Amino acid sequence: MDRVTWNVPYGEPTSLDPLKSYNYPENEVLSNLCESLMRVNPDFSVTPGLAESADHPTPTTWVYNLRKGVKFWDGKEMTADDVVFSLKRHLDPAEGSYWAGDMLTGNIASVKKTGAYQVTVTLKKPDVVINDYMATPLGAVTEAAFTRQAGAKFGTPDKGVMCTGPFALKKWDKGSQVTLVRNDAYWDESRKAKAKEFDFRFIVDPATLTNALKTGEIDGSYDVPTDAVDQLSNATNGTLYLGKSMQMVAIIGTGDGPFSDPRVRTALLMATDREAISKTVFAGTAAPLRSVVPPGSYSYASKVYEDAYDKLLPTTVDIEGAKKLVQEAGKPSGPITIAYPSERTVYEDILAEVQSAGKKIGLDIQPKGVPSARYGAFFSDAEARKGYSGFMTTNYFDVPEPLAFLRNHIDPGSAENYDKFSAPEITALLDQASAENDDTKRAEFTAQIETKYMAKTPWLPIVAPSTRLFMNSKITGAPASFVYLYYPWAAAVGSAK
DSSP states (O other), X not given: OOEEEEEOXXXXXXXXXXXXXXSHHHHHHHTTTOOBXXXXXXXXXXXXXXXXXXXXXXXXXXXXXXXXXXXXXXXXXXXXXXXHHHHHHTTOGGGOOTTOOTTTGGGEEEEEEEETTEEEEEESSOOXXXXXXXXXXXXXXXXXXXXXXXXXXXXXXXXXXXXXXXXXXXXEETTTEEEEEEOTTOSOGGGOOSSSEXXXXXXXXXXXXXXXXXXXXXXXXXXXXXXXHHHHHTOSSEEEEEEBOOEEEEEEXXXXXXXXXXXXXXXXXXHSOHHHHHHHTTTTSEEEOSSSSOTTOOSSOHHHHHHXXXXXXXXXXXXXXXXXXXXXXXXXXXXXXXXXXXXXXXXXXXXXXXXXXXXXXXXXXXXXXXXXXXXXXXXXXXXXXXXXXXXXXXXXXXXXXXXXXXXXXXXXXXXXXXXXXXXXXXXXXXXXXXXXXXXXHHHHHHHHHHHHHHTTOXXXXXXXXXXXXXXXXXXXXXXXXXXXXXXXXXXXXXXXX
């Protein structure tokens, strides 16, 4: 197939440097260019990628044995030196890696070449989760010489990147599209790209995107608009697929105003009709959610997680119980302002229900739209969140490991602990779970953490959406699974004939 035209619904990437790739737009493109030591697969298993194997000889040591014969797009062979260079960039504060943090890079004592095709990562304290993170841009390998030469322009439209993936970057027309070209010298014969070129467009307006899919201007897209589900389900030129996901739609509390009281947050959750939101706003493509750990978002010990989930606060509406909690909290009278990206109407619909629920129990919920260009700062800048009690998110697990997500939002040193959540008992459990190699035991620790964390309702879980994928009838192959941020999915897309 000569060309596929695909849409990235969250907009244009800001960079393709793995250090700066920490969101939907960047990673949906980057996952097809730059490969990592490990790989997340469509069934959520984590297997070796550029590493042929990963050994864990001591609780604080991870040894990566590299594949031989892997070449960058310019023909140079990937070496252990490239891997050490790429991993160490995340440790250098001057590089400003978005993946840097106390629980990940802050726990790395050293990264060393320990053989011609071997790299050893030594940790300060045991952590079994970091190996899964080697499937994300944290473990991505770029050519050291090219990266050094590009300097500050690495990952930009001017300089691009130099990696080993099934596609190479052909050109990036800023504001228009990114074009990838097939890497015919790709090291894995079974995963060579089927399309010669792959164009990424960046339509964020739901109506415009829906029309582009229906007319064939765009061949496919993940995360198609929820208000277009009915239209795309009945489209004559393609198919809407629903698949496994690690996503959740939630309201994140900032710890500001009346919303800083967990009784108020819990009351609002109890009064919000999440089942109605699932049916109406998401047209039945989402499930009402009890926790920040969506069912099915893990690849091990499912029964442990399912049993814990079933014991959490149910999603059925309980107005009288909610009123009682508001009464206990002293009937707060101030407004509770919740921000959302103004271009995404799905959030308006959700917050309309939340606002209605608030009225029923005496809470003044005030949704406030913020342009998407400014909204991204809510996730990294406390100043941007100032004056808001909460903000909407369609969040996701980086890897199919609930512990990884929970500790990112609970650890006192994490930049994603938005409401400064602090509970020494839970922090101690995080350390125990992170050191546990046995999956079932780690799941039991993690389930305890989840239960204690959700009892405070720092996030209001609303729904768990399915992965929504539309492909027109000309193409096939994209996995209907939430792996498109870290898995080279575009390589599988080819002609349906």
